Amino acid sequence: MLDLRVYRAAFVPALLALVVVAFSFGNGERADRTTLPSDAFDGDRATATLRELADRYPDRRPGGRGDEALARRVAATFRATGMRTSSRRFEAQTIDGSRELTTVVGVRPGNVSARRVVVLAHRDAAEPGSRAALSSTAALLELAQVYSGRAVRKTLVLVSTSGGSGGNAGAQEFAVDPRGPVEGVLVLGDLAGRVVRSPQVVPWSNRQGIGSLKLQRTVESAVRSEGGLRPRPPTWAAQWARLAVPLTTSEQGEVLGEELPAMLLSVSGERGPGASSAVDAARFERYGRAALRTISSLDARRRGSALQPRESIAGARNVLPGWSVTLLAGTLLLPVLVGAVDGFARARRRRQPVLRWLAWVALCAVPFLLAAAVALLFALTGLLPAAPDAPVAAGTIPLGAGGVACLAVMALVFAAAWARGRRLLAGALGVPRPPTSPGEAPGAAAAATLVLAAVGLVAWLVNPFAAALLVGGLHLWMLAVAPEVRMRRPVAALAVVAGLRPGVLLVVYFARAFGLGPLEVPWEALLLVAGGQVGAGPLIAWAVLLGALMCVAHIVATQRRLRDAPGPKVTRGPKRYAGPGSLGGTKSALRR
Numbered sequence: 001m002l003d004l005r006v007y008r009a010a011f012v013p014a015l016l017a018l019v020v021v022a023f024s025f026g027n028g029e030r031a032d033r034t035t036l037p038s039d040a041f042d043g044d045r046a047t048a049t050l051r052e053l054a055d056r057y058p059d060r061r062p063g064g065r066g067d068e069a070l071a072r073r074v075a076a077t078f079r080a081t082g083m084r085t086s087s088r089r090f091e092a093q094t095i096d097g098s099r100e101l102t103t104v105v106g107v108r109p110g111n112v113s114a115r116r117v118v119v120l121a122h123r124d125a126a127e128p129g130s131r132a133a134l135s136s137t138a139a140l141l142e143l144a145q146v147y148s149g150r151a152v153r154k155t156l157v158l159v160s161t162s163g164g165s166g167g168n169a170g171a172q173e174f175a176v177d178p179r180g181p182v183e184g185v186l187v188l189g190d191l192a193g194r195v196v197r198s199p200q201v202v203p204w205s206n207r208q209g210i211g212s213l214k215l216q217r218t219v220e221s222a223v224r225s226e227g228g229l230r231p232r233p234p235t236w237a238a239q240w241a242r243l244a245v246p247l248t249t250s251e252q253g254e255v256l257g258e259e260l261p262a263m264l265l266s267v268s269g270e271r272g273p274g275a276s277s278a279v280d281a282a283r284f285e286r287y288g289r290a291a292l293r294t295i296s297s298l299d300a301r302r303r304g305s306a307l308q309p310r311e312s313i314a315g316a317r318n319v320l321p322g323w324s325v326t327l328l329a330g331t332l333l334l335p336v337l338v339g340a341v342d343g344f345a346r347a348r349r350r351r352q353p354v355l356r357w358l359a360w361v362a363l364c365a366v367p368f369l370l371a372a373a374v375a376l377l378f379a380l381t382g383l384l385p386a387a388p389d390a391p392v393a394a395g396t397i398p399l400g401a402g403g404v405a406c407l408a409v410m411a412l413v414f415a416a417a418w419a420r421g422r423r424l425l426a427g428a429l430g431v432p433r434p435p436t437s438p439g440e441a442p443g444a445a446a447a448a449t450l451v452l453a454a455v456g457l458v459a460w461l462v463n464p465f466a467a468a469l470l471v472g473g474l475h476l477w478m479l480a481v482a483p484e485v486r487m488r489r490p491v492a493a494l495a496v497v498a499g500l501r502p503g504v505l506l507v508v509y510f511a512r513a514f515g516l517g518p519l520e521v522p523w524e525a526l527l528l529v530a531g532g533q534v535g536a537g538p539l540i541a542w543a544v545l546l547g548a549l550m551c552v553a554h555i556v557a558t559q560r561r562l563r564d565a566p567g568p569k570v571t572r573g574p575k576r577y578a579g580p581g582s583l584g585g586t587k588s589a590l591r592r
Contacts, residue, residue, distance in 0.1 A: 002343050002482035010335035013228040017331040024324040028314055029214040030220035034296040040146045041139075041292045043285025048277065049134030050138035050192065054131045059403040061125040062162045065098030070123050070137070071102045074160045077141050078106030081148035083158065093531065094125055094162075095397055097386050103170050105179075108147055110155040111301075115181045117298045118157045119143060120171060121289070122164025124540065126396050127275035132193035132268070133165075134278065138433075139191050139288045146292065154183055154299050161264045165249050165398040167388025167531075171251035172582060176256035177351040181410035182260050184215055184298045184307050187252040187268025188291060192284035195279040197269035204270060205256035206390055206533070208463060209309035210239065212261045213319065219263050224284040241509050243322075243465040247533075249393045249514060257465075261307035265291055271393045271515055298421035311465075326464040328473060333456050336474045340453035341448045343403075343482070352443030356430075358445065361451045363426055365547030367417035371410050372529050372539050378406055379530035387531040391524065396517035399523045407522055425497045445481035448551040452477060455545045469506065473499030492556045496549075 043205060053070065060066040071087070078085040083106035092101055121136035140158055147156055157178075161170025171187070189202075201219045203211030208532035216233070223231045234242075242248070250270040255262035267287060268277070347354045379387040383406065387395050397403075456474050460467035476499040479485050480492040487495065512586050513522050534542075 002339050002484050003346070004484055006342050006377055006574055007335050007339040009220075010338040013334055014328070017328045018238070021320075021324045021328050024321055025318040026320050026321060027542075028317060029217065031217040032214065032297040032301045033218075033221060034293060034300050036293075036300075037297045038222075038289035038293040039294070041148070041285070041288045042145075042287060044446040045145070045277070046138050046142040046288055047192075047281040048439060049141055050131065050135055050284070053138060054129065054134055057134075058128045059220075060123060060125045060130070060134075062094040062165055063096065063101050066584065068164050070204070071104050071160065071162070072122065074137065074141065075104045075106075078410060079145055079157065081106075081144045083108050083144060089174050089559060090169075090175070092163055092173065093167055093386065093388050094169060095166035095386050095388060095392065097382075097453060099163075099508060101170055101173075103162070103173075103174055106144060106158040106162040110152050114151040114155055115183045116155045116157045116178065117152075118159060118178065118181050118185040118254070118293055119172065119188065119295060120161060120251065122161045122168075124162045125166045126165040130273070130275045130277075131279050132190045132277040133275075134197075135192035135284055136188035137525060139291060140190055143295070152299055155180065156295070156299070159396040162370065163388075165393040166249075166386070166388045166390075166401055168251045168254045169388070172254040172368060172389065173256075173257040175260055175262075178260065183301065185252070185255050185260055185262035185325035186219070186291060186294050186298070187250065187255065187262055187263050189270075189574065190268045190273040190277070191265070191287040191291070192272035192279045192281070193216060193267050194280050194283070195268050195277050196270060197267075198236045199238075199269060200265065201233070202248070202250055202252060202264035202270045203234065203256075204242045204250070204253055204267060205309060206244055206248055206253035206358060206458060207245050207257040209246070209256070209311050210242055210243070211252065211256055211263050211309060212307035213310055213312070213314050215261050215263050215307045216296050216306070216314075218276065219265055219294050223265070223290040224298065225239060226290045229286060229290070233314075233316075236313055236315060238509070238513075240465060240468075241506055243311060243313070243467065243508060244463065244469050245510070247391050247510065247528075249391045254390060255273060256309050261309070271463040271513070288505065303581040318390045318491045322464070325468060326460075329464045329468040330460055331472070332471045333453075333460055334466060336449075336453045336456060336471070336478055339478060340446075340449045341484075344450045344580075347443050347446040349459070350532070352446065353445050354447050357444045357447035358451070360426070360545070361447050361548050361551050363422055363547075364550050365543040366422065366425065366544035367414045368546050370417045370421070371414045371541070372543065374410050374413050375406075375526050375529040380525075384527070386531055387527060389531050390533060391514065391528060394517065394520055397527060403523050403526075404519075405524060407519075422492040442483055444485070444551065445555055448481065448548050448555065449478045451544060451548040452552070455541055458541060469502040472502065475499075477486055477549065481552055489556060489559060495558055496553055503554075 057066045057070045075085050085106050088103045121140045123137040125133050164170030203216045220231050223229045248270050250264050252262040252264040313320040378384045452474055455468050476495040480495040
């Protein structure tokens with residue numbers, strides 16, 4: 001029930017939007033710099049501290065004895081350097097379940113401003129040893145030594161957290177209440193590992209938006225200034241993926257989620273180093289000095305524009321603003337919305353049972369919702385080993401036999417709900433059976449297309465970057481089931497599969513970023529749902545989208561010939577014809 005003329009006309013605003021977008025590119029922001037030398041960071045002393053800590057505290061599971069003993073050591077060092085030191089204890093979800101964690105905070109008041117320059121590092125580790133991961137704590141202690149005899153304009157805050165091995169509970173607890181206005185947060189990750197992953201300056205967030213471009217370039221400039229290091233900034237594709245699906249395994253994601261300016265500095269990127277990763281003393285010195293240079297730049301920064309999270313995509317020189325993506329995605333979505341609403345109205349006028357078909361589409365979302373409910377039930381009953389509030393890197397929470405069993409139960413529940421549950425529920429509610437003939441297809445297609453368009457509209461209102469990834473698929477799926485297009489079944493099936501390509505590429509990107517294998521991808525999705533990282537709204541939207549897509553696939557698979565579907569009723573004769581039927585079926589007045 002698609003009027004192709006109306007559908008094509010709805011593309012006119014998109015052409016105008018393309019012209020506007022072409023002229024919307026802006027210049028990127030410049031980095032803040034400092035003239036203060038960074039050689040006060042003693043690489044040899046920091047490396048010696050790192051070795052000592054690794055030998056004395058090899059086992060540092062979050063909330064464990066080693067973690068707590070190291071917290072006391074950090075607090076003692078802060079006090080010895082003259083910092084105002086305090087400790088916070090709180091309960092949080094970690095890779096070992098619910099644990100009591102400690103955050104140690106050292107404060108050196110500023111001479112000019114009460115605004116805070118925060119340096120944050122976690123001290124726990126998922127596996128014994130993990131020397132490279134411990135380099136952030138060693139760097140934090142070295143910075144405390146450096147600033148014991150150095151004046152600061154703004155208040156310097158050094159924060160040692162726990163839970164960073166998975167879930168980032170300590171960073172989240174601090175970000176909720178930083179106890180004062182924050183100029184910027186530098187999160188220290190692996191500063192000494194030999195494994196290098198890009199980007200080393202990580203701006204990702206666990207909520208909408210990514211880190212400030214000015215802060216990102218400030219940290220990148222500091223890294224380049226030390227020994228000719230060349231950090232690779234995130235690509236356009238990576239930025240788009242993180243804006244569409246905001247997920248990250250590192251601590252700056254939780255800080256940015258509280259709308260504080262934050263950036264991670266890590267040799268091995270957001271994933272962090274492995275437990276057996278070797279330590280490079282020369283690299284530790286260079287990245288430690290880059291951290292010190294960043295702190296000096298933030299301390300010397302004059303009040304200007306806030307370093308707030310952004311919703312734009314930055315290249316080497318140009319920046320694509322978020323509003324232009326919103327405009328372009330909206331105008332490209334418009335033909336789908338117009339075609340879906342018009343097709344739904346046409347189906348109603350031709351007495352197709354479209355309301356009942358809408359119920360059929362909604363019923364197809366139920367198995368996906370049941371699978372998500374099972375994941376939440378696993379977390380509530382303690383069947384999962386842990387369910388942190390944030391994504392975790394590969395291997396942090398091992399899949400194991402228990403994880404395989406949980407995935408198998410979810411798959412069985414979904415299969416049973418799809419094969420039998422839908423039929424029982426359909427019979428109880430009076431929902432029609434799935435369409436099995438071309439005559440039933442137009443009404444079902446109109447209902448499925450309308451639901452897909454509605455999901456696209458909601459996605460555009462909430463997250464235009466996610467909606468932009470859906471736009472191509474929405475067009476292809478609508479055309480695949482439209483009787484007027486008359487696609488053959490293989491071509492329609494190919495269109496349905498082609499519309500899935502952005503989603504598949506998104507899954508592949510995050511699997512590579514988090515280091516996930518094929519079986520670990522559904523395991524990570526299960527942990528995200530069970531830990532509450534995916535809220536109720538997104539869960540329902542995903543379930544409805546996937547359910548409607550299954551309806552589209554069913555319509556395509558069951559139609560032998562779309563050309564056999566009843567065509568539109570002709571109410572006019574040929575062009576320039578004024579005989580019977582030209583006025584919509586009026587009988588001829590000529591005498592016979």
